[in-house]
Amino acid sequence: MTRPSAAPDTTGDGASDRFGTGPAATSDQTAEGSAAVPGADPQGIAEARRGPTVPVAAGPAKHRAPAPDDNRFDQVLEELRKQIRDLEFAEGLPNAEEGRTLQADVLAQLSDYVLPRVRRPDIPLLIAVAGSTGAGKSTLVNSLVGEQVTTTGVRRPTTNSPVLACNPADVDWFSEASFIPSLPRVRQQGLAMPGKDGMLVLAATEAMPPGVALLDTPDVDSAVAAHHEFAAKFLDAADLWVFVTTSTRYADARVWEFLQVARDRDTSLAVVLSRVPRRGRRRLLDHFGAMLEANGLGNAARFAIPETDQVKGERFTANVADHIRDYLAEVAGEAEQRDRVSRRTFIGVIDSFRTRVPELARQVEAQIETGRTLSTVVDDAYAGAHRRVDTSLVDGSLLRGSLLARWQEVAASGELAKSLRMRGRRTRRSGRAEQAERGQRVSALERALRDALEAVVVSACEHASDEIEQKWREVPGGGDLAGKALDQPGTGLLSQQIRQEIAEWQDDVAEMTTVSGATKRSVARFVTFDRDIVALVLIIDLLGYERSRSGGGAHAADTSGPSPQRLLKGLFGAQSLRSIGETARDNLRRRVLGLLDRERVPFDSALASAGIPSEDSAVQLYQATYNLEIAR
Incomplete structure (x- = not known):
């Protein structure tokens, strides 16, 4: 996933495009000590439901792939992927690192997110829970599922063996053949245990309804740089982001790099602020809300989780996470609503190719120009040598x-x-x-x-x-x-x-x-x-x-x-x-x-x-982008 280079606007004075994620938070005051951040939809569900602990209503309905049902569209996307996959960048020359990063980013999202959703109308809705270290993502995932599917605390402080919870009927779709084929994975047996570093753990459970999957991702601000890319890989393949950060880390640059990517791609997004202290709570929530507004995320669904010790069996007790569960139940409970959520994210990704692919082409052009400059030096030097010899x-x-x-x-x-x-x-x-x-x-x-x-x-x-x-x-x-x-x-x-x-x-x-x-x-x-x-x-x-x-x-x-x-x-x-x-x-x-x-x-x-790109590779990328606009 591409990281924006600019620092986030944390002053509250910035202005940028707004976007929403469909239904916002369920209530401004749901249960004791558990509230949505100001700015959430006050018309949401008024009371926390204490019934089933699963995040969505059970049922076989699955959302339809949010892409044109058109073979031509598939062919154009496949051609774009081929053009990007075949690109070369010269190691050590200017724009090589930037080009390779952007190439891997776009290629992964085409392969792991876009093309699977074009080719299959029955893909489960993937909700990725991501965010800061120590924000309580794993505890939240267990609470939303209603049973322990992922481990928390010191046993897995960096969550680099992500856990994907889904209904047993959907587990085969998340096998190597369909979901991020390059990623090794293991099927969880019995009590949730972490997999090996860099391995996806598939947790099949009847607590999850068919057609919806919940993913506990690596920390976006881990001390290990490789974890950032690992987290980005899963976020690029998700339909809805539930981004969790803490009251002490929400202003960190890394948090806003990921949130700004969601903004730029118009990704369906919910933001959770956890570990919110009672003292100064309103001032803190107001500041966080102002930062979201300033960075173009004012319409994102927002939630708060108080600083609490109400945790048992690696899950929240009482109704701490009920307002988030209700939000997800409404978002993903019906096939039509699931389709709306996934379609929005899908269209946002396709729209982002209007800028991301030309930016990749510009990186290619810069390398081509560097190669042309180096080649011209050789031509001029030996042309001069020939003139000197000829004169002599x-x-x-x-x-x-x-x-x-x-x-x-x-x-x-x-x-x-x-x-x-x-x-x-x-x-x-x-x-x-x-x-x-x-x-x-x-x-x-x-x-x-x-x-x-x-x-x-x-x-x-x-x-x-x-x-x-x-x-x-x-x-x-x-x-x-x-x-x-x-x-x-x-x-x-x-x-x-x-x-x-x-x-x-x-x-x-x-x-x-x-x-x-x-x-x-x-x-x-x-x-x-x-x-x-x-x-x-x-x-x-x-x-x-x-x-x-x-x-x-x-x-x-x-x-x-x-x-x-x-x-x-x-x-x-x-x-x-x-x-x-x-x-x-x-x-x-x-x-x-x-x-x-x-x-x-x-x-x-x-x-x-x-490995300098060929002279026509940038032109082919521009042409592929144009073809995508025509076919969509």
């Missing part, structure tokens, strides 16, 4: 340091000219030492090229990763997601992947220099060349050699050796060279983009596994 690949900035030095060594040694030779001309064989030296210079240039390309990609990826981690940590819960992403197996393999991609790219470039039609026909008839060396020359040119030189870069003053572009144009011609260059550059960009996509996978996986 063409502006000549890589042609510095070791790569520039190795290129100058190859260019100055005449290695490029030696890689070209006229067809049919016998060339002087170089000595082994000279060949080894030449191979070392080319290998050194190749290593320097791969190191430079690897460094620029690694730097861009690290920058993107750091940026994502920093921005994710600015979002509550985002730091944990970033940690999960960075701890995923497979991270740290970037350098190895880059070297493999560069090696394959070099092979592709070398292949492009020798494909059919790639060279100028006039040159190809007379010249052969070392394709691997020419591929290196082409790569140096692609990396912006001419742009860096004309712009005064690090090698602007270097004139040793031929220009890469001049040599390449001589071999391939301008048009063919342009085509080869564009194809090679696109190939490299595609490979770099693939590397970046692989690097972002841990972040994408962390988001995908976080």
